[in-house]
Amino acid sequence: MIYLLIIAALLIINFTNIISKLENKENRSNFDNFIIENYKLIFGTAFLFFTIFFWRYSCFFLDFNC
Helix, strand or coil: HHHHHHHHHHHHHHHHHHHHHHHHHCCCCHHHHHHCCHHHHHHHHHHHHHHHHHHHCCCCCCCCCC
Protein backbone atom coordinates (compact mmCIF):
# COMPACT_ATOMS: atom_id res chain seq x y z
CA MET A 1 0.00 0.00 0.00
CA ILE A 2 3.01 2.29 0.24
CA TYR A 3 2.97 2.70 -3.53
CA LEU A 4 -0.49 4.30 -3.28
CA LEU A 5 0.86 6.86 -0.85
CA ILE A 6 3.77 7.61 -3.15
CA ILE A 7 1.46 8.01 -6.16
CA ALA A 8 -0.85 10.29 -4.17
CA ALA A 9 2.07 12.41 -2.98
CA LEU A 10 3.41 12.77 -6.52
CA LEU A 11 -0.03 13.76 -7.81
CA ILE A 12 -0.39 16.40 -5.09
CA ILE A 13 3.06 17.83 -5.83
CA ASN A 14 2.41 17.90 -9.59
CA PHE A 15 -1.03 19.47 -9.20
CA THR A 16 0.34 22.12 -6.82
CA ASN A 17 3.08 23.02 -9.32
CA ILE A 18 0.50 23.40 -12.08
CA ILE A 19 -1.68 25.68 -9.94
CA SER A 20 1.25 27.90 -8.94
CA LYS A 21 2.39 28.19 -12.57
CA LEU A 22 -1.12 29.19 -13.64
CA GLU A 23 -1.39 31.78 -10.86
CA ASN A 24 1.88 33.42 -11.95
CA LYS A 25 0.86 33.53 -15.61
CA GLU A 26 0.03 37.01 -16.92
CA ASN A 27 -2.44 36.15 -19.69
CA ARG A 28 -4.88 33.51 -18.50
CA SER A 29 -7.55 31.83 -20.55
CA ASN A 30 -11.03 31.05 -19.27
CA PHE A 31 -9.98 27.44 -18.72
CA ASP A 32 -7.02 28.56 -16.59
CA ASN A 33 -9.32 30.73 -14.47
CA PHE A 34 -11.71 27.81 -14.08
CA ILE A 35 -8.90 25.56 -12.83
CA ILE A 36 -7.58 28.20 -10.41
CA GLU A 37 -11.02 28.95 -8.97
CA ASN A 38 -12.08 25.29 -8.64
CA TYR A 39 -8.84 23.42 -7.98
CA LYS A 40 -9.97 22.24 -4.53
CA LEU A 41 -13.14 20.75 -5.98
CA ILE A 42 -11.27 19.18 -8.90
CA PHE A 43 -8.61 17.68 -6.63
CA GLY A 44 -11.21 16.44 -4.15
CA THR A 45 -13.21 14.73 -6.88
CA ALA A 46 -10.09 13.12 -8.36
CA PHE A 47 -9.04 11.92 -4.90
CA LEU A 48 -12.52 10.49 -4.28
CA PHE A 49 -12.49 8.51 -7.55
CA PHE A 50 -8.91 7.38 -6.92
CA THR A 51 -9.85 6.18 -3.42
CA ILE A 52 -13.00 4.36 -4.53
CA PHE A 53 -11.20 2.66 -7.43
CA PHE A 54 -8.30 1.38 -5.33
CA TRP A 55 -10.52 0.51 -2.37
CA ARG A 56 -12.71 -1.62 -4.60
CA TYR A 57 -9.84 -3.50 -6.24
CA SER A 58 -7.69 -4.02 -3.15
CA CYS A 59 -7.66 -6.49 -0.29
CA PHE A 60 -9.24 -4.22 2.31
CA PHE A 61 -12.50 -6.11 2.39
CA LEU A 62 -12.84 -8.12 5.57
CA ASP A 63 -14.42 -11.20 3.99
CA PHE A 64 -12.09 -11.30 1.00
CA ASN A 65 -8.98 -13.48 0.94
CA CYS A 66 -6.15 -12.25 -1.24
